[in-house]
Amino acid sequence: MNVDARNVTPNKILMNSKMDKLSDMRSKAILGAVLMLFGGTSFMSYWFAQAVPLLVFGILLFLAGLIVELSISKNYKQEYKKLFVEGPLNQNFQYVVYDWKAGFTKEAVRSFGLTAIGNRFHSEDYIRAVFDGVPFEMSDVTVQDVRSTGRSTYTVTYFKGRMLVFDFPDKAVGSVQVFTDNFKYRGRPFGNLRPQKVEMEGVNFNRRFDVTAFSPHDAFYLLTPQFMEKLDHLASNYTSIGIHFCGNKVFVGFNEPYNNAFDSKSMMNKLSYDEEMAKTQKEINDIKFIISMLREMPHLQQQPVQQPIQPQQPVQQQRSQQNIYNTNDYYTVV
Numbered sequence: 001m002n003v004d005a006r007n008v009t010p011n012k013i014l015m016n017s018k019m020d021k022l023s024d025m026r027s028k029a030i031l032g033a034v035l036m037l038f039g040g041t042s043f044m045s046y047w048f049a050q051a052v053p054l055l056v057f058g059i060l061l062f063l064a065g066l067i068v069e070l071s072i073s074k075n076y077k078q079e080y081k082k083l084f085v086e087g088p089l090n091q092n093f094q095y096v097v098y099d100w101k102a103g104f105t106k107e108a109v110r111s112f113g114l115t116a117i118g119n120r121f122h123s124e125d126y127i128r129a130v131f132d133g134v135p136f137e138m139s140d141v142t143v144q145d146v147r148s149t150g151r152s153t154y155t156v157t158y159f160k161g162r163m164l165v166f167d168f169p170d171k172a173v174g175s176v177q178v179f180t181d182n183f184k185y186r187g188r189p190f191g192n193l194r195p196q197k198v199e200m201e202g203v204n205f206n207r208r209f210d211v212t213a214f215s216p217h218d219a220f221y222l223l224t225p226q227f228m229e230k231l232d233h234l235a236s237n238y239t240s241i242g243i244h245f246c247g248n249k250v251f252v253g254f255n256e257p258y259n260n261a262f263d264s265k266s267m268m269n270k271l272s273y274d275e276e277m278a279k280t281q282k283e284i285n286d287i288k289f290i291i292s293m294l295r296e297m298p299h300l301q302q303q304p305v306q307q308p309i310q311p312q313q314p315v316q317q318q319r320s321q322q323n324i325y326n327t328n329d330y331y332t333v334v
Contacts, residue, residue: 018083019273020087021079023270026077026155029072032067032068034065035064035173038058038061040061042058075101078100081100084262084276084280085262088144088277092284094131096128096129097126098126098127099126102139103124103139109141109163112251113175115141115186116158117143117255119144120142120155121142121143122141122142123139124139124140125138125263126138126139127139134168134295136287141160141253142159144157144158144159156185158184159185160257161238161257163252164251165250165251165252166250167249168248173246175195175244176245176246177211178209178223178244179240179241180240183241183242183255197212198211198213209232218245234293239257242255250330252290254286310330
């Protein structure tokens with residue numbers, strides 16, 4: 001096939017090179033899966049044929065396939081993030097800090113007041129950036145509770161999705177929580193006061209959302225008709241949503257049990273550059289949409305940030321100077 005040299009730019013060459021690298025990893029991952037499949041089949045055949053060589057052969061094949069899968073998985077994820085996530089983030093936001101291996105701490109998520117906290121926790125894909133003058137942080141979060149009946153053990157997923165923190169340093173409001181009615185395992189705001197349920201003016205909104213606040217006045221002050229209309233639109237795209245206004249911060253949780261933001265679905269799936277970029281941009285646009293919602297609330301408007309946000313380090317890490325940029329621990333106290 002003839003290639004027009006005028007259409008071959010350095011960026012396109014680099015993109016093709018990275019796509020080829022991901023494709024090679026995918027081929028190896030498929031090989032690993034095949035080895036595991038044949039290994040498992042040979043292992044199962046042993047129980048019918050009672051042939052020890054089949055057992056040994058099956059175990060060796062399965063382990064070989066498993067080693068291939070594990071060796072590729074981390075590198076595949078890293079290369080995917082470099083190609084499909086880092087670039088779009090820097091193109092859409094300012095002052096971007098991105099670390100896909102890091103995430104919010106468990107104590108930070110507890111302080112957000114979005115979800116109950118179980119005994120199993122994981123967080124990754126940490127992002128800190130600024131858009132339209134609003135600083136924000138985001139990370140994937142999974143909160144589960146492993147329970148035992150004495151005879152069996154089962155796991156209840158409290159939350160699986162994205163959590164975002166938006167910063168409005170010049171403003172402060174009372175604690176107001178808004179959850180879609182199907183958000184089951186809800187967090188509680190700190191303090192001894194018990195929030196009260198607030199009925200908003202919209203009948204349809206009250207059917208879909210539950211609003212609680214220490215002061216009903218704060219809820220009516222924050223939740224304007226325009227904001228409620230956009231929130232209703234946003235909720236139609238997610239399993240469940242929680243929002244907590246507290247102090248000078250807004251915490252948002254998207255429950256997405258069947259979707260991992262900024263991740264490929266599987267190493268086994270053939271990648272399309274355009275489709276993956278569109279997927280990443282959609283997830284970025286959701287962040288922009290929320291910020292646009294908040295920026296339209298007059299009491300939360302602020303002047304655009306003129307310089308990068310400096311890291312907020314906990315006291316013990318300020319002393320040791322070990323923490324370079326991870327601001328997660330800042331949110332252990334709101």
